[in-house]
Amino acid sequence: MIEPVFLVLSLILGLASVFLLGYAGFALLVPNPQEFRRLERFSLSFGIGATLLTLWMLLLSWLGRSFGLALAMAPPLVLCGGALVIKKMVRIKGKGSETAPPSPAPLPPTPYTAWDWLFLSLLAALFLFATCRAVLYPMWAWDAIATWGCKAKVFYQSGGVDLICIDAHNYYPNLVPLLLSYLYFCLGRVNDHLAQGLFPLWGALLLSLLYSLLRRLHFSRTQALGVTAFLALNGTVFIVHLYIAYADLPLAYFALAAAGLCYLWLTPAAPRGSLPLAASFFAGLAWCKYEGPPLAGTVLLAAALTLIWLRPPDLKGRLLKLGIPILGLIAGYLPWRVFAAIQHLEMGADHVQSLYPRQFLEAASYLLAALFDPFYFGFLWPALVLALVFGSRGLWRSPRVFLVLFVGGNLLAVLLAYGVAPTSAEEFPSYVRATLDRLLLHITPVAALLIGEGVKELGGEPET
C-alpha cells in the first residue's frame, strides 16, 4: 500500500517542480506576474517549465552529460531562482523611477449559477474518467508506444537523448519524450501508466487557458465555462487524447497559448509582457512536434496580416515587435536542429515533394467530412461556421480577423500538406484517416476561442 502512495507522491512532486520552474520563467518574462490572474499563471507556467526543463535536458545530452533527476531539475531551478532574485533586487533599486500600472481589478464575487455548476460537473466527470483511464491502463496507443513512449523509455534508460538503438521518427522534436523520461526519473522506474497522468493534466491546462483567455476578453463566468465545456465535450478526439500519450494535445496547448496571447496583444486586453510570454510558447510549439514550426508560422503570418489590414497607429513598431515571438520560435527550433545535425540524424523530408492535385482534392472531401462528422469534433466546427455567419458584424474591422486567418490558414495548410504527401493511391485514405483528426485537434482550441467571440457577439454585452 505504501509503495503506490509513494509513487503517486513522487509524480505529484515531479509535476509540481515543473510548475515551479515554469513559474520562475513566467515571473522573469513579465514585468509584474500579479497582472495575470491566478488561473492564468497556473495554466501558463507548466508549458514554460516543460519547455525549459526539456531544452536543458537536451543541452546536457549535447554536452555529453548523462542526466538523472537531480541534474535535470536542480540547475534550471537554481538558475531561474537566482535570476528572479536579481530581477527583484534591480526592481527594488530602481523603485520610484517607474510607476507600475495597476493590477487588474479583481472580478466582483458573483454567485455560481446553475449553469456554472452544470458545466463544472460535466468537466469534473470528464476529467475523473480521463485521469483514471490514463493512469490505470498501460501505454497502448500506436504512436505512444511506437514513438513518444518508446523514446522516453530509451532516454530514461540511457540518461540522454540517445537515438542510436532506435529508429522511431528520430528527427521528431523531443519535448514530450524528455518530459516523460523526467517523470520516469521522478518515479524511479519506467512506469508508463502513471506517467500518462501527464496527458489529462495537459488537457486541464489547455481548458484552464481557454477559460482564462475568455475571461480576459470580458466573458462572464457562465459564458466562459460554457465555451470551455463545449470544446471538451464535443466529439471523441479531444477526450481520447486526454488519456493517450500523444504529442498532439500538448501541441494544441502550445498553439492556443501562442495564438491566444498574440490575440490579446492585438486587442487592448493584453497584460504587460504578453508578447515575451507568447515567445516562450512559440519555443514550446517548435520543440513539441514536427508540425509546431508551421503552426507558429501561421500565427505570425496571421498577426502580421491583421496588423497590416487594421492599420493601428503604431503599425511599424507593432510589426517590429513580432520579432519577439520569432526569437522564441528560433530558441525552440534551433537547438534540436543543431543537435540533430551534429548527431547526423536524418531529418524527415517526406512532405516536400511535388504537389499532387488529385490528393489535394481528395483531402478536401476528407477534411469536410472530418469537420462536420459529429464523431470527431461534435458540433464544434459547424458552430464555428454559424458563429462566423451570425457574428460577422464588424469582424473585418476587429482583431478577430486574426483568429479567422489563423484557423483558415491552417485548414489550407492541412490540405497542402496532404497535397504534397508522397503516399500511394491505395495508402492515401488510411494515411489521411490516421492523421487528419490530430491535425485538426491542434487548431480546435483556437477555433473554440473564435466560437466564443461569436457567441459573445450573439449574446450582446457580456455580464461581468
Place this chain on the structure above:
Amino acid sequence: MKLTNNWRRWFFWLFSCLWAGQIIWLGWYFAPEVRDLAWRLASQRTGAAIRQEDSYYRWLQALAEIIPLRDTYIFLDNYEAGKEIEARYHLTPRRHELLPPTVPPSFLFYTVRQTRATYLIIREGDKPWESIDAVKESPAFQLLAIPGPGLVFRVDYSRLAGRFYD
C-alpha cells in the same frame, strides 16, 4: 444573456439541444470503457497487471530474458499489424530490425549479416513466411523452445556469407 432577436435565440437553443444530445451520445459511446474501468478498479487489476493478461506481452517478456541488452534482433512481421511496435517498445534498448514475412532468404541473410543480428523472431509462427525452408536448413539458425505465439531462432551471423545476390 441578451439575445438580439428571436430567430437568433431559436438557433442558439437548437444548437444547445444538439450539443446536449451529443453529450448523451458521448456517455453512451464511452460507457463500455467506463464499465471496464469500474470492473478493473473493483478487482484491483490495473496498471502493469493489465499487460500480464496479454499472452503476446508475456512472450515478449520471455524474449527479453534471453536476448542480451546490446544485441540486435530481426522481427518478421507486417508493420500494419501494429505488433512489432509493441515488441520494439518492450525490448528496447535491444536493436530492432523489421522485415516483412515476404522477405526472400537472400535479403534476410544479408540483413542478418549486415546488422549482426543474433536473434530472428517470427511473430506468427503458424503462418507461412517466405524464408522458412532456408532458415530451417541453415546451420546458422537454431530454433529455441520458447512457448508463445511465434518462433524464435538464435542466429550465428558469422556463419552467413550474407551476399545480397547469393
